[in-house]
Amino acid sequence: MGTKDGDIEFRCVKDNCGTLIPFSVKEIDRSRKLTCPACHNDYVFNEDLIAKIRKFDNLIRAVKDAEDILGSTNVGITVRGHEVLVPYRLMLTRLSTLLTLKIGSEELLFHFRVEPLKEREYTSLK
Numbered sequence: 001m002g003t004k005d006g007d008i009e010f011r012c013v014k015d016n017c018g019t020l021i022p023f024s025v026k027e028i029d030r031s032r033k034l035t036c037p038a039c040h041n042d043y044v045f046n047e048d049l050i051a052k053i054r055k056f057d058n059l060i061r062a063v064k065d066a067e068d069i070l071g072s073t074n075v076g077i078t079v080r081g082h083e084v085l086v087p088y089r090l091m092l093t094r095l096s097t098l099l100t101l102k103i104g105s106e107e108l109l110f111h112f113r114v115e116p117l118k119e120r121e122y123t124s125l126k
């Protein structure tokens with residue numbers, strides 16, 4: 001089990017390239033290097049970076065596994081003196097798919113393309 005091919009992506013930061021570079025955990029584990037298909041800039045991932053990406057990938061999968069419990073859990077957030085309850089599920093679908101890592105002197109924003117957790121409440125109303 002792991003992310004499927006091309007489930008993680010980031011934009012090339014070389015000059016104004018901006019091309020999306022998709023990859024999977026399996027792929028980066030094997031090659032440790034990604035090359036931009038447009039400008040051929042190389043991105044070399046060290047062990048520390050790969051470990052972080054792997055952990056994040058595991059975390060997302062664990063969240064998906066725990067969907068049943070998380071669906072009924074709320075997080076209290078204080079907004080201008082009032083406590084607002086935000087469903088955990090909603091927070092996770094919005095927040096858990098971006099990871100910023102430093103490669104050399106460049107900060108890269110990795111986007112993990114995961115399906116949103118099931119919207120059970122909505123489907124049961126139909």
Ligand SMILES: [Zn+2]
Binds near residue numbers: 012013017018037
């Ligand atoms: Zn590029």
